[in-house]
Amino acid sequence: MKNIKYLLMVATLLFVVPGCKKFLNVTPIDALSGNNFWQTKQDVEGFTNGIYSRLKSKIGGNVMMPALDIRGNFVKVVGTIESDGNNVFNRLISNNLKPIVTATTTYDNRLKTIMNWDAWYDIIAASNILYVEVDKVPSTSLSDHDKKRYKAEAVFMRNLSYMFLCKLFGDAIYYTEAYHSKALARTPQLEVMKKCIADMNAAKNDLPTAYTESSLIGFRPTKASAVALLMHLNMWAAAWETKDKTDYYRSVLTLAEEMATYTNYYLLPINTSNTMKIFKGRTAENLFGVLQDYNYGETFAAYAGYSYFFSHYPYRGSVTKTTSFMTYEKDYINKLFPSGSADERLSAWFENYNADNNTFQFKKFINVYATGSGSNLNVNSDDSAIIFRLPDALLLAAEAAAELDDDLRAQGYVNQVRSAASATAFTSSGQTLKDDIYAERCRELIGEGHFFFDLVRTKRAVNTEYTKNPISVGNFNSGAWTWPLTISATERAANPKLVGNTYWN
Structure with missing residues (x-):
């Protein structure tokens, strides 16, 4: 080196x-x-x-963050990427x-x-x-x-x-x-x-437990940021431990209990307004991220954002950009969001979610800034990159509890996330609950760079049920x-x- x-x-x-x-x-x-x-x-x-x-x-x-969600996923190219x-x-x-x-x-x-x-x-x-x-x-x-x-x-x-x-x-x-x-x-x-x-x-x-200076909130680490990092480190270690994994899962649950003591962090109900706030990066859900803010000259490369590939005007591109480059496959997205099942994420985050074509519109990242005007107007993502947020930590805790066969505790953690989306609580147990928790991570964290890491960590990368290309x-x-x-x-x-x-x- x-x-x-x-x-x-x-x-x-x-x-x-x-x-x-x-x-x-x-x-x-x-x-x-x-x-x-x-x-x-x-x-x-x-x-x-x-x-x-x-x-x-x-x-x-x-293009790292988009690539981490695209690799091996049930997505396909439906436009002409430059x-x-x-x-x-x-x-x-x-x-x-x-x-x-x-x-x-x-x-x-x-x-x-x-x-x-x-x-x-x-x-x-x-x-x-x-x-x-x-x-x-x-x-x-x-x-x-x-x-x-x-x-x-x-x-x-x-x-x-x-x-x-x-x-x-x-x-x-x-x-x-x-x-x-x-x-x-x-x-x-x-x-x-x-x-x-x-x-x-x-x-x-x-x-610190929290910052008083607003510019630091969500973008400089707190105790809760370290807790989230430690949860990820323990779960990644458990994935590769060939002996007893129990101590890693117990540590994650202890960390989740500590997270709950930091009352300045809590889940926001899913709607369009809260989604925009969350992905700007300074809400009670945000544990750590990287700032993007056009107003202060802090911008990312256009292709560093997921919306570059899965969205179109008025959320991304020129006024003539009326279709998206990529879409989720119909069978997969229908399985994530079954017809008739209540879930606010479906309406808040998608348009034409199961169209299976270039009319698919991803609306999770819709903070934008525009350059030019008239026919030369171009819309760019102004969302920050959120590395850790509270739902991620709660779902890791749910996973750890399920691995320890503590189904009630696992249900408690995963159902906090589902409640914020006005989705029906899980009552499953055993392997079915583990699969439900995994699917909830796919739903809640869609587009945030966790998909392939989770696929690898849980060894589901070898299973056609969970990846398009095992x-x-x-x-x-x-x-x-x-x-x-x-x-x-x-x-x-x-x-x-x-x-x-x-x-x-």
């Missing part, structure tokens, strides 16, 4: 505008690690914002990633950015530096309480990055030292998860669920221990 001084460039200076912080310039990390930098709270805040800027570039600068996108997305749907590795079309290249893990390690490297250097700031400039908070934020960000690394690639190179440059082999992902769980548990209570058991065990890992010649020379993913590389 590259020496981090060679790898990392972070945005460090910030400019304050009403209600929002704007990242402005990029400075080499070497210029920020000497005695001339770590002197004031402004230095620390600027460096910390640089870490979040890196996350924004990774989440909002490429730049030969049809062929690329058909390969993604069918889990045929090998041609993408060597192809050079626009969307092949966009998907290949997912296959490069450098940006995640940039975040980890900067987080490790923040953790060490913040203690050097004079106490006259930064209180011990604030130092602990910044260190906890650093821990959160590095463990969030390791979560994504393992969910994308499996085994990962793990380190927490600042200015790390030693060549390391990849650590088994279960061991990485265990280290991350211990690391986050040790720092969690140094995060992976054989043999290929799954060989790593066909991972993404190919791009390793440059420079990286191989710098770290001879670095190997790719066996199935793809």
Whole structure:
């Protein structure tokens, strides 16, 4: 792996505008690690914002979040995606990633950015530096309480990055030292998860319960954010544990109990107005996300949003964009939302939901901004990227309880989510309840980047009941669920221990 001084460039200076912080310039990390930098709270805040800027570039600068819901899903291309996108997305749907590795079309290249893990390690490297250097700031400039908070934020960000690394690639190179440059082999992902769980548990209570500054709500981590992350880390660890998984599930339920003590977080009833608020990112449901707000110059690439592919005017595109590029298949969406079953999500989030053609309209992400006017008007998504929100955490708790055969408790958690959608409560038990909880995650979190991770985590990726293109058991065990890992010649020379993913590389 590259020496981090060679790898990392972070945005460090910030400019304050009403209600929002704007990242402005990029400075080499070497210029920020000497005695001339770590002197004031402004230095620390600027460096910390640089870490979040890196996350924004990774989440909002490429097609990763849509791809995580498209891969293996019951969706199909029904329009003409620009730049030969049809062929690329058909390969993604069918889990045929090998041609993408060597192809050079626009969307092949966009998907290949997912296959490069450098940006995640940039975040980890900067987080490790923040953790060490913040203690050097004079106490006259930064209180011990604030130092602990910044260190906890650093821990959160590095463990969030390791979560994504393992969910994308499996085994990962793990380190927490600042200015790390030693060549390391990849650590088994279960061991990485265990280290991350211990690391986050040790720092969690140094995060705030809530922020009073409105610009930070939903976009800087709180104790509840760490709880959500820990729930994901435990459930991912349970997926790969070959021995007793009980402790992971019990930990998730303990975390769910802690989440319930944070009364500033609660579910919002599903309707169009609340949906728009949730995906702007500052509601009582939002645990952690990445801000997009056109009014403050914080925008994503157009194709970074799910609506780019599954929506059309007036929610996406020009006035002549009257059809969508992609749709959910009729049989699948009818199974998710059966005819005659009450569910507010159906009317709030869809138009022509089971049309099975390009009139399909996805309305979950309908915060927009417009550029141009008249026939040149173009509508773009202005939704933030929500990484964790409360329904996700409640459904993980339901899943953990069901795995422990505590059906009543599992029903309690999943039915909180269903109640917010005015849907009928589940009364099922055993395996049927487990399947119901999985389907509820597919419903509630549709389009949010959880589908393929859940498919892999629950091992349903091998079952035609749950994926349009199942992976054989043999290929799954060989790593066909991972993404190919791009390793440059420079990286191989710098770290001879670095190997790719066996199935793809």
